[in-house]
Amino acid sequence: xxxxxxxxxxxxxxxxxxxxxxxxxxxxxxxxxxxxxxxxxxxxxxxxxxxxxxxxxxxxxxxxxxxxxxxxxxxxxxxxxxxxxxxxxxxxxxxxxxxxxxxxxxxxxxxxxxxxxxxxxxxxxxxxxxxxxxxxxxxxxxxxxxxxxxxxxxxxxxxxxxxxxxxxxxxxxxxxxxxxxxxxxxxxxxxxxxxxxxxxxxxxxxxxxxxxxxxxxxxxxxxxxxxxxxxxxxxxxxxxxxxxxxxxxxxxxxxxxxxxxxxxxxxxxxxxxxxxxxxxxxxxxxxxxxxxxxxxxxxxxxxxxxxxxxxxxxxxxxxxxxxxxxxxxxxxxxxxxxxxxxxxxxxxxxxxxxxxxxxxxxxxxxxxxxxxxxxxxxxxxxxxxxxxxxxxxxxxxxxxxxxxxxxxxxxxxxxxxxxxxxxxxxxxxxxxxxxxxxxxxxxxxxxxxxxxxxxxxxxxxxxxxxxxxxxxxxxxxxxxxxxxxxxxxxxxxxxxxxxxxxxxxxxxxxxxxxxxxxxxxxxxxxxxxxxxxxxxxxxxxxxxxxxxxxxxxxxxxxxxxxxxxxxxxxxxxxxxxxxxxxxxxxxxxxxxxxxxxxxxxxxxxxxxxxxxxxxxxxxxxxxxxxxxxxxxxxxxxxxxxxxxxxxxxxxxxxxxxxxxxxxxxxxxxxxxxxxxxxxxxxxxxxxxxxxxxxxxxxxxxxxxxxxxxxxxxxxxxxxxxxxxxxxxxxxxxxxxxxxxxxxxxxxxxxxxxxxxxxxxxxxxxxxxxxxxxxxxxxxxxxxxxxxxxxxxxxxxxxxxxxxxxxxxxxxxxxxxxxxxxxxxxxxxxxxxxxxxxxxxxxxxxxxxxxxxxxxxxxxxxxxxxxxxxxxxxxxxxxxxxxxxxxxxxxxxxxxxxxxxxxxxxxxxxxxxxxxxxxxxxxxxxxxxxxxxxxxxxxxxxxxxxxxxxxxxxxxxxxxxxxxxxxxxxxxxxxxxxxxxxxxxxxxxxxx
Numbered sequence: 001x002x003x004x005x006x007x008x009x010x011x012x013x014x015x016x017x018x019x020x021x022x023x024x025x026x027x028x029x030x031x032x033x034x035x036x037x038x039x040x041x042x043x044x045x046x047x048x049x050x051x052x053x054x055x056x057x058x059x060x061x062x063x064x065x066x067x068x069x070x071x072x073x074x075x076x077x078x079x080x081x082x083x084x085x086x087x088x089x090x091x092x093x094x095x096x097x098x099x100x101x102x103x104x105x106x107x108x109x110x111x112x113x114x115x116x117x118x119x120x121x122x123x124x125x126x127x128x129x130x131x132x133x134x135x136x137x138x139x140x141x142x143x144x145x146x147x148x149x150x151x152x153x154x155x156x157x158x159x160x161x162x163x164x165x166x167x168x169x170x171x172x173x174x175x176x177x178x179x180x181x182x183x184x185x186x187x188x189x190x191x192x193x194x195x196x197x198x199x200x201x202x203x204x205x206x207x208x209x210x211x212x213x214x215x216x217x218x219x220x221x222x223x224x225x226x227x228x229x230x231x232x233x234x235x236x237x238x239x240x241x242x243x244x245x246x247x248x249x250x251x252x253x254x255x256x257x258x259x260x261x262x263x264x265x266x267x268x269x270x271x272x273x274x275x276x277x278x279x280x281x282x283x284x285x286x287x288x289x290x291x292x293x294x295x296x297x298x299x300x301x302x303x304x305x306x307x308x309x310x311x312x313x314x315x316x317x318x319x320x321x322x323x324x325x326x327x328x329x330x331x332x333x334x335x336x337x338x339x340x341x342x343x344x345x346x347x348x349x350x351x352x353x354x355x356x357x358x359x360x361x362x363x364x365x366x367x368x369x370x371x372x373x374x375x376x377x378x379x380x381x382x383x384x385x386x387x388x389x390x391x392x393x394x395x396x397x398x399x400x401x402x403x404x405x406x407x408x409x410x411x412x413x414x415x416x417x418x419x420x421x422x423x424x425x426x427x428x429x430x431x432x433x434x435x436x437x438x439x440x441x442x443x444x445x446x447x448x449x450x451x452x453x454x455x456x457x458x459x460x461x462x463x464x465x466x467x468x469x470x471x472x473x474x475x476x477x478x479x480x481x482x483x484x485x486x487x488x489x490x491x492x493x494x495x496x497x498x499x500x501x502x503x504x505x506x507x508x509x510x511x512x513x514x515x516x517x518x519x520x521x522x523x524x525x526x527x528x529x530x531x532x533x534x535x536x537x538x539x540x541x542x543x544x545x546x547x548x549x550x551x552x553x554x555x556x557x558x559x560x561x562x563x564x565x566x567x568x569x570x571x572x573x574x575x576x577x578x579x580x581x582x583x584x585x586x587x588x589x590x591x592x593x594x595x596x597x598x599x600x601x602x603x604x605x606x607x608x609x610x611x612x613x614x615x616x617x618x619x620x621x622x623x624x625x626x627x628x629x630x631x632x633x634x635x636x637x638x639x640x641x642x643x644x645x646x647x648x649x650x651x652x653x654x655x656x657x658x659x660x661x662x663x664x665x666x667x668x669x670x671x672x673x674x675x676x677x678x679x680x681x682x683x684x685x686x687x688x689x690x691x692x693x694x695x696x697x698x699x700x701x702x703x704x705x706x707x708x709x710x711x712x713x714x715x716x717x718x719x720x721x722x723x724x725x726x727x728x729x730x731x732x733x734x735x736x737x738x739x740x741x742x743x744x745x746x747x748x749x750x751x752x753x754x755x756x757x758x759x760x761x762x763x764x765x766x767x768x769x770x771x772x773x774x775x776x777x778x779x780x781x782x783x784x785x786x787x788x789x790x791x792x793x794x795x796x797x798x799x800x801x802x803x804x805x806x807x808x809x810x811x812x813x814x815x816x817x818x819x820x821x822x823x824x825x826x827x828x829x830x831x832x833x834x835x836x837x838x839x840x841x842x843x844x845x846x847x848x849x850x851x852x853x854x855x856x857x858x859x860x861x862x863x864x865x866x867x868x869x870x871x872x873x874x875x876x877x878x879x880x881x882x883x884x885x886x887x888x889x890x891x892x893x894x895x896x897x898x899x900x901x902x903x904x905x906x907x908x909x910x911x912x913x914x915x916x917x918x919x920x921x922x923x924x925x926x927x928x929x930x931x932x933x934x935x936x937x938x939x940x941x942x943x944x945x946x947x948x949x950x951x952x953x954x955x956x957x958x959x960x961x962x963x964x965x966x967x968x969x970x971x972x973x974x975x976x977x978x979x980x981x982x983x984x985x986x987x988x989x990x991x
Contacts (some may be wrong), residue, residue, distance in 0.1 A: 901925025
């Protein structure tokens with residue numbers, strides 16, 4: 001009391017300090033220091049105290065008594081003074097009140113929370129001190145009539161370890177009662193116990209084992225003092241060190257130690273000789289045992305932390321347990337298994353800071369049953385563990401707090417290289433389960449945990465690196481046999497899914513558009529492949545950041561997920577808040593967005609060609625290990641995509657070459673260096689009439705021999721190496737050209753021979769020659785006639801009558817007109833026979849075209865053209881063609897009817913036939929000869945009886961070329977006979 005008063009008065013200026021000590025008979029003792037004077041001790045009934053109710057709910061109370069309150073009359077300067085400020089602070093032991101201290105001030109003042117906290121921290125230690133003081137008080141109590149009891153209780157009051165207790169009992173009781181062995185047995189958890197004995201003056205080693213294997217195991221079911229005289233040889237024989245080795249006790253007294261009615265352990269007193277045990281002796285031992293509960297409980301709980309030898313043994317045991325662990329879960333499990341038998345531990349926690357920023361922490365727990373679990377929380381969340389992480393200072397809590405599950409707890413930092421990396425904490429439902437020595441012990445345990453964590457993290461890094469290499473190797477091996485872009489993306493997703501957990505996978509290639517870069521590619525979400533969607537990177541969030549910075553983007557908790565889930569479900573992309581989201585999961589009322597996101601750029605050289613992403617609907621699913629893994633995978637994907645592009649380009653070239661070879665109008669034969677066929681395309685099959693399979697491996701020369709080819713050109717005269725052969729069986733002319741293929745150096749690797757069907761070209765050349773000869777002949781006739789007529793006019797002009805001169809001029813005009821028509825026809829034929837000819841159609845009214853043609857025919861044939869009549873429907877649509885070509889067809893058909901028949905009527909009609917117009921030119925002449933009907937539309941067709949007037953027979957050939965090539969229609973002879981002839985042709989109708 002005097003220490004409290006003198007120590008606290010200088011700080012808080014207390015005038016009176018009063019100690020209240022509860023006794024077992026509903027009374028309490030009161031000791032006070034009043035204004036520096038120690039007052040007489042007194043004893044009162046608890047019911048007379050103003051604080052009786054306060055002991056039932058022991059909490060700090062601050063009071064300000066009124067001036068007329070009762071005055072404590074003490075000795076000294078404080079006699080008669082009235083306190084104006086009173087602070088009542090309970091003293092607890094084992095969670096129950098055992099007393100209290102009143103701190104009184106004569107003046108009224110405010111009491112701060114810091115003052116209350118300071119007093120509470122002092123009272124956390126007063127419980128043990130008060131127990132020891134109580135035992136010392138009992139030494140002088142009248143209930144102990146002998147000095148023996150006084151001596152024992154006085155010595156027990158100073159015991160702090162189990163070894164102290166058993167040695168004090170032996171040393172104090174052997175001189176009085178002659179006990180040879182005193183054994184203390186303490187119950188542990190889960191059916192175990194340990195025992196410590198002093199045998200014939202020698203302190204024995206602690207023995208630990210299952211309680212069921214001990215002699216007095218059943219006594220704990222109904223704990224009461226028991227006296228036995230063993231009659232079996234070896235019963236309770238001690239294998240000990242010292243004089244008592246192998247001695248057998250004849251008298252044994254077993255006394256239980258109870259605490260709050262429950263057995264805490266027992267003390268066994270043994271005598272080598274057989275003797276009686278009196279009731280007074282049992283009562284005396286029971287009296288001692290009633291005070292041993294608090295002493296043994298404190299000694300057991302603190303044995304670990306107070307006893308240096310035991311502490312080192314425990315640390316060695318914990319170190320051995322931790323040495324066999326390889327991960328954080330194993331560390332927590334081993335640590336709990338090692339500490340639980342030693343300390344009252346209902347929950348063990350290891351809080352590990354996520355490095356390097358410590359924005360979140362991993363919490364690993366092991367409960368009383370040894371079950372472990374793991375969770376992750378934000379590192380900035382306020383908590384005692386968070387404070388220890390930041391300050392590195394341990395914390396001790398000995399009583400419950402509002403909302404707390406456990407009454408006692410200890411938190412100690414776990415350091416690595418002078419930096420706090422984790423916090424180790426133990427928790428108990430029992431109040432005052434731990435003390436400062438527990439904190440000191442756990443700090444030493446934390447050093448072992450730091451070493452175990454360092455080893456576990458190093459092992460995890462090695463394992464993670466090995467696992468990363470395994471995944472990357474699996475992806476690389478899979479991609480080595482994958483040669484197209486979509487198969488590459490599917491292969492990467494399948495290999496990653498075999499090793500990782502994710503919900504969303506994407507490989508998006510980057511396309512550069514006028515509006516900016518666009519990401520488009522493979523997306524796998526919700527267990528299935530999604531439709532390809534093009535996303536402008538300018539509207540995107542994490543993917544745009546990865547593309548623009550060229551660095552990976554890792555998001556542990558997406559800021560869009562919660563807001564996105566509250567919006568109504570819609571189809572398509574969702575833009576907003578710096579991101580583009582594609583809803584692919586969720587029902588009609590809810591939708592989900594990824595919470596964990598990783599984006600990694602895929603580079604090709606210095607250019608970012610694509611983006612790789614993993615996403616999950618759960619938070620904190622990815623870390624830096626996933627980023628490193630995806631960077632390695634991205635390198636493989638980049639190489640695979642580049643290879644796929646090359647393969648795709650080669651495939652395009654191969655397909656193009658295959659198409660060229662297959663559909664080429666020129667036959668191609670690939671030969672080996674011996675001249676044997678390696679490949680032949682379809683044109684070669686058509687030319688020679690054999691399948692390519694029958695040609696493979698045979699000499700190319702056999703193809704010409706088997707086809708009966710005969711040379712049409714002189715090999716020595718051909719400078720370009722092309723030789724022409726005639727295939728009599730197929731009436732075909734082919735041209736063969738050989739191109740050698742060089743191999744390494746100057747060696748010949750083979751040859752490519754080109755086989756071209758030149759039958760048409762040869763025919764065209766022959767027709768050209770024929771045409772030139774015919775034109776030469778036909779042009780000569782009108783030209784000669786014109787020359788003769790003009791010469792006559794020049795020579796005989798003055799002598800010729802006007803009628804004759806007019807006739808000569810008319811004749812010259814007709815000859816020049818025929819010559820002009822001949823040239824125009826040849827020009828049109830030349831154009832239409834050209835493969836690159838392109839038409840320029842326009843809407844043309846058929847009636848107007850006929851009117852223009854009839855005007856030309858009237859100037860050409862005079863009154864003869866009057867027999868032509870037209871009959872066209874009023875609603876006949878316009879034709880869609882080139883006007884000049886339509887005029888040429890009508891002029892040729894009508895001209896033939898007027899020139900080559902004696903028809904008295906030529907009728908032109910038209911009708912619609914779907915998308916076409918069908919035009920008919922019909923005359924009532926005598927019909928065509930049978931011999932001309934099959935070659936009407938050939939190039940050397942009808943010349944008629946007027947060849948002398950310039951007819952070449954090209955009119956119907958020209959009509960066929962125009963109708964088929966310019967109109968895209970057809971022309972045919974509808975009928976011919978004595979009643980006349982009808983020609984029909986089709987022409988597209990205008991829309």
